[in-house]
Amino acid sequence: MASIEEAKMIIKDTPISSVIGFYYPISKRGADFKGVCPFHKDTKPSMSVSDSKGVYKCFACGAAGDSIKFVQDYKNLDFIEAVKDIASQLSIPIDEFQKKEKNPKFEMGFRVLNGANRLYKKVANELKPEQFTNFLKERNLNNESVTNFGLGYAPSNNALTSYLNSIPNQKEKEFAIDLAKEMGIIRDSKHGPGQYDFFRDRVVFPIWDHSGQVRGFQARAVLPDQKPKYMNSRESFIFDKGNILYGFNIAKPNIRQKDSVIVVEGNMDVVVLHQFGFTNSVGTMGVAFSENSARLLTNMTKNFFLGMDSDDAGLKGMERINEMLLPLGILPKYLDFSPSKDPDEFLNEFGRLELIERMEKAPTFIDHKIGLTIPKPIPQTTDKKLEVLQSIFDILSPLGENLIAKEKAISAGQSLGLQSSKEDITDAYKKHLEQIKQKKSKFQKAKPVEQPHAPQPEPSDSMSKLSNQPVAVKKVIKKPTVGAPSKAELMLLDQLISNPECLEDKQITEILDLIVHSDVKQIVQWLKNIYLEIDDADYINFIKSRLELEMMPEIKNVIASALFNYEKVKLNKKIVEKLLNDFKTRLKTEVLKIEKKTLISSQKEALTQEESLEILKEIQKVERQLLELKKK
Numbered sequence: 064m065a066s067i068e069e070a071k072m073i074i075k076d077t078p079i080s081s082v083i084g085f086y087y088p089i090s091k092r093g094a095d096f097k098g099v100c101p102f103h104k105d106t107k108p109s110m111s112v113s114d115s116k117g118v119y120k121c122f123a124c125g126a127a128g129d130s131i132k133f134v135q136d137y138k139n140l141d142f143i144e145a146v147k148d149i150a151s152q153l154s155i156p157i158d159e160f161q162k163k164e165k166n167p168k169f170e171m172g173f174r175v176l177n178g179a180n181r182l183y184k185k186v187a188n189e190l191k192p193e194q195f196t197n198f199l200k201e202r203n204l205n206n207e208s209v210t211n212f213g214l215g216y217a218p219s220n221n222a223l224t225s226y227l228n229s230i231p232n233q234k235e236k237e238f239a240i241d242l243a244k245e246m247g248i249i250r251d252s253k254h255g256p257g258q259y260d261f262f263r264d265r266v267v268f269p270i271w272d273h274s275g276q277v278r279g280f281q282a283r284a285v286l287p288d289q290k291p292k293y294m295n296s297r298e299s300f301i302f303d304k305g306n307i308l309y310g311f312n313i314a315k316p317n318i319r320q321k322d323s324v325i326v327v328e329g330n331m332d333v334v335v336l337h338q339f340g341f342t343n344s345v346g347t348m349g350v351a352f353s354e355n356s357a358r359l360l361t362n363m364t365k366n367f368f369l370g371m372d373s374d375d376a377g378l379k380g381m382e383r384i385n386e387m388l389l390p391l392g393i394l395p396k397y398l399d400f401s402p403s404k405d406p407d408e409f410l411n412e413f414g415r416l417e418l419i420e421r422m423e424k425a426p427t428f429i430d431h432k433i434g435l436t437i438p439k440p441i442p443q444t445t446d447k448k449l450e451v452l453q454s455i456f457d458i459l460s461p462l463g464e465n466l467i468a469k470e471k472a473i474s475a476g477q478s479l480g481l482q483s484s485k486e487d488i489t490d491a492y493k494k495h496l497e498q499i500k501q502k503k504s505k506f507q508k509a510k511p512v513e514q515p516h517a518p519q520p521e522p523s524d525s526m527s528k529l530s531n532q533p534v535a536v537k538k539v540i541k542k543p544t545v546g547a548p549s550k551a552e553l554m555l556l557d558q559l560i561s562n563p564e565c566l567e568d569k570q571i572t573e574i575l576d577l578i579v580h581s582d583v584k585q586i587v588q589w590l591k592n593i594y595l596e597i598d599d600a601d602y603i604n605f606i607k608s609r610l611e612l613e614m615m616p617e618i619k620n621v622i623a624s625a626l627f628n629y630e631k632v633k634l635n636k637k638i639v640e641k642l643l644n645d646f647k648t649r650l651k652t653e654v655l656k657i658e659k660k661t662l663i664s665s666q667k668e669a670l671t672q673e674e675s676l677e678i679l680k681e682i683q684k685v686e687r688q689l690l691e692l693k694k695k
Contacts, residue, residue, distance in 0.1 A: 066157070066166070067143060067146055067147075067157065068300070069166045069168070069169075070146055070147075070149075070150040070155050070157050071131070071146055071611070072168070072300050073150075073153065073155055074130060074131060074146065074149050074150070074153070075117070075129075075607075075611075077130070077153060078114040079112055079113070079114055079117050079118065079119065079129065079130045079133075080096045080112050080114050082130035082133070082134070082149055082152070082153075083096075083098075083112055083119065083130060083133055085149075085152040086133070086134060086137055086138070086152075087101055087133075087137065089110070089112055090108075092108075094113075094115070095111050095112060095113050095114075096111070096112040096113075096114075097110065097111055097112070098110045098112065100121040100123060100124060100126060101137055102121060102124055102126040102136060102137075103121070103123060103124040103126075105121070105123060105124075109121050109122050109123035109124070110122075110126070111627070113627060115603075116603055116607070116626055116627060116629070117129055117130070117603075117607050118607070118610070118623045118626050118627050119133055119623070119627075120623060120624050120627040120628075125620055125624060126620065127619075127620045127621075127622075127623030127624040127627060128610060128619055128620065128623045129607065129610045129611070129623065130149065131145050131146060131149065131611075132145075132610065132619065132623070134148055134149055142613070168242065168300065169300070169301060171235075171238055171239055171242055172242050172246060172300070172301045173276060173277070173301070174239070175227070175239050175242055175243050175246070175248075176246070176248075176277040176278065176279070176301070177277055178226060178227075179223050179226075179243075179248055179277075179280070180213065180215065180269050180277045180280075182215075182222055182223055182226055183215025183216060183217055183262075183267045183269075183280075184213060184214075184215040185215075186215060186216045186217070186218050186222065187209070187214060187215045187216040190216075190218075192216050192218065194216070194264065194266075194285040194286065195216040195266060195285070197285070198266050198283075198285050202331065202335075202407070203335075203411055204334065204335075204338065205338060207338070208334050208335075208337065208338045211313060211337065212268065212269075212310070212313070212330075212333075212334050212337075213268075213269045214266060214267065214268060214334075215266075215267040215269070216265070216266055216267060217260060217262035217263055217264065217265050217267050217282055218263070218264070219263045219264045221258075221259050221260045221263075222260065223243070223248065223249060223260045223262075224249050224257070224258045224259060224260055227239050227240050227243055227249070227258075228240070240258065243258075244258065245299055245300070246279070246296060246297065246299045246301060246302065247261060247296050247297030247299065247601075248260070248261050248262065248280065248296060249261055261294070262280065262282040262294060264285065264286055264289070265282035265283055265284060265285060265289070265294065266282065266283045266285055267280050267281070267282045267283075268280065268281045268282070268283070268309075268330045268334075270296070270302075270304075270307060270309060270330075270348070271307075271311075271312045272307055272312070273307070273308070273311050273312055273315070273359070274312065275312040278296075278301055278302045278307065279295065279296030279299075279301075279302040279304070280295070280296050281293055281294070281295050281296075281330055282294045282295075283331075295348075297593075297601075297605065298608055299608075304348035304349070304351065305348070305351050305353045306353050306355045306356065307348055308345040308346065308347065308356055308359070308360075309330055309333050309345060309346035309347070309348060310330075310333040310334075310337065310344065310345050310346055311345045311359075313337065313342070314337075314342060314343055314344060314345050315363075317342040317343040318343045318345075318360070318363050318364055319363055319364070320343075321342075321343045321364075322364050322366055323343055323364055323366035323367070323368065324343050324344070324345060324360055324363070324364050324366070324367055324368070325341055325343060325344040325345070325368045325370055325398070326344075326345060326346075326347065326352070326360075326367060326368065326369055326370065326371070326384065326395075327344060327345075327346050327347075327370045327371055327405075327406055328346055328347050328349065328371045328372060328377060328380060329346055329372070329405065329407075330346060331407050332344075332346060332370070332405055332406045332407050333345065333346040335406060335407040335410055335411070336406055336410070339410045339414075339415045339418070340415055341415075341418070344370075344406075345360075347371075347380065351380075352380065352383060352384045352387065354387070357384075357387050357388065357391075361388070361391055361393060365392075365393050366396075367384075367388060367393060367395035367396065368395065368396050368397075368398050368422060368425060369381040369384060369385065369395050369396065369397055369398060369428055370398035370400065370406050371405075372404055372405045373400060373401065373403075373404050373405070374404070377405075381395075381397070381428060382428075382432075385428040385429065385432075385461075386461050389429070389461035389462050390461055390462070390463070392465065394427040394428070394429055394467065395427065395428050396422075396425040396426065396427055396428065397425060397426055397427065397428040397430075397431040398418075398421060398422065398425055399421060399425070399431075406418075429458060429459065429462075429471070430471070432458050433455050433458055433471065433475055436451060436454050436455055436458065437451060437455075437475070437478060437479065438451065441478075441479055441480055442479075445481070448479040448480065448481055449481075451479060452472075452475060452476055452479060452481070452488075452491075453495070455471075455472065455475045456472065456491075456492055456495040456496075457495075459471055459472055459492070460495070460496060460499055463496065464493065464496065468492070469489050469492060472488055472489065472491075472492045473485045473488050473489065476488040547580075547615060547617050548580040548582070548583045548615070548617060548618060549579065549580065549650075549653050550653075551646065551649040551650050551652075551653045552578055552579070552580050552583045552650070553583075553617060553618070553621050554646075554649075555574070555578070555583075555587075555646050555649075555650070556583055556586065556587065556618070556621050556622070556625070557621050557624065557625045557628075558625075558642065558646070559587060559590055559625075560590070560606060560621075560622060560625035560626060560629065561625045561628050561629050561630075562633070562634050562639070562642075563590065563594050563602065564633045564634060564639060565634070565639050565642065565643060566590055566591045566594045567594070568636075568639050568640060568643055570640070570643040570644065570647065571587075571591060571643065573647060574587075574643060574646060574647055574650065575587060575588060575591075577647060577650040577651060577654070578650065579654065582614060582615060582618055583618065586609070586618070586622075589609075593605055602629075603626065603629065606622065606625075606626045606629075607626065609622060610622060610623060610626075648692055651692055652689060652692050652693075655685050655688055655689050655692070656689070658685050659682060659685045659686065659689070662678055662681050662682045662685065663682060665678055666678040666679065666682065
């Protein structure tokens with residue numbers, strides 16, 4: 064009997080043409096298969112199916128995906144139902160309650176990972192390489208931290224590959240090597256037969272799951288000019304970093320005992336926090352924090368401290384966690400490590416007592432955001448104050464009509480020096496929530512391309528009661544969309560997957576800042592990170608693994624379609640630069656057009672001529688910016 068996870072892996076290893084062939088007629092045409100597309104009124108074979116890439120694509124309607132996606136759409140099933148349906152076609156008996164560790168593939172995978180972990184620790188503890196000992200001294204790590212977190216060292220002599228090749232049973236040896244390659248800890252040599260170690264001359268941090276089983280590794284550079292700084296095990300059948308909190312297996316009893324948790328990013332931050340006595344600390348893998356992680360921690364404590372890095376990625380990561388926890392009635396606190404950039408740097412410079420003091424005085428993250436939103440000095444005009452209050456309402460909105468939100472709205476109004484009554488501010492906040500609800504409903508029903516992201520709510524009638532003066536128009540602020548990605552964002556994603564060499568261009572950082580849709584931004588960031596770490600031969604498998612995750616249909620279609628079109632021939636540098644420059648212009652233009660459309664809509668609803676003229680000035684400003692872009 065196979066688990067759902069095991070069935071999914073078997074399906075993944077089955078040629079896609081075989082799976083689709085169970086449900087729909089397709090025929091061999093050259094290297095691929097062809098068929099009349101079942102997802103639109105097709106009159107000729109517009110759908111192609113590629114076994115080598117594991118995806119199908121219709122060149123007429125754009126439908127694309129893997130075998131599970133085909134069955135989902137063809138039979139109108141959800142993901143699990145589709146897996147079960149395919150499993151029945153492939154005669155795979157499913158036991159949904161069977162633990163996946165019982166599967167031989169998982170058992171061997173764990174044996175390989177545990178063997179690698181023992182090897183890395185043995186090298187570190189017995190051979191004591193100079194680079195390893197220097198790293199511990201430079202980072203002030205003591206022996207207890209090394210032992211507790213199992214730090215090891217990957218030598219440069221392909222020791223892991225040699226260890227796997229020493230397995231006496233030929234069948235087991237081949238199985239172990241194949242799985243080690245699939246997990247990304249060894250690679251096939253490009254210069255002849257055999258393999259080589261993926262991690263070489265690096266300090267290794269084992270990554271445990273919540274029960275303490277090694278699932279993967281992160282390896283840190285210790286030699287000059289080693290790039291990238293960090294290398295990770297690839298996501299695989301055994302490693303899903305989105306659902307792992309680094310150090311949780313060690314922190315678990317301390318979170319319960321202290322009734323609080325410190326959430327940081329980065330393995331070193333967790334190790335150093337534990338070394339200084341903050342043993343209730345856990346780390347996200349990158350800045351990802353899944354709903355599973357939220358459920359896991361909120362079942363143990365309601366007291367959260369957010370201590371991610373002070374850069375943009377860290378702040379955005381904390382914002383996402385904050386917004387995830389607020390609807391649960393949890394107000395996480397914000398840890399300020401300035402002038403340091405992270406907990407590791409802060410503790411080594413200022414010490415344990417200073418961090419304890421900062422924790423005791425830590426504001427809630429929502430208060431921190433409100434503090435950043437209220438300008439200094441306070442605006443003089445009432446309409447500017449009301450504009451700020453609207454922004455604060457946005458920050459409070461995940462709390463809904465919670466009493467805390469109303470109190471903070473009233474407090475913010477008083478801090479801004481508004482003379483309005485508490486009742487008027489509360490009514491305005493309620494109206495604001497209703498508008499957000501209506502906007503979300505509107506955009507869910509709207510056509511995806513026409514509404515790439517939601518405009519800001521217009522000033523409400525209740526807000527207007529707070530002043531006899533006209534309400535000033537609020538500029539459209541680019542925020543992660545609740546709707547579908549824009550046309551330019553989808554085209555960009557298609558190009559980056561089809562031509563991943565674009566990810567190495569310096570313009571990609573600017574482009575990331577211009578992407579509005581949070582899901583597209585996350586995927587582009589992921590592509591940028593993994594492309595530097597993997598071989599070209601592994602690229603297709605990495606992209607295919609992304610198709611297994613839940614995402615918007617429009618995005619999944621683009622990924623599958625781009626994968627179908629992917630070729631190993633690389634664009635030259637000049638073409639890449641021009642391509643990305645064009646996308647920068649498209650993305651900027653798209654945002655400005657949406658802003659103009661929103662302003663025009665606001666002008667139609669203006670209550671006074673003065674307000675209408677003010678909005679007109681904003682429209683003209685946007686038009687000038689659009690004209691400048693057009694000239695480019």
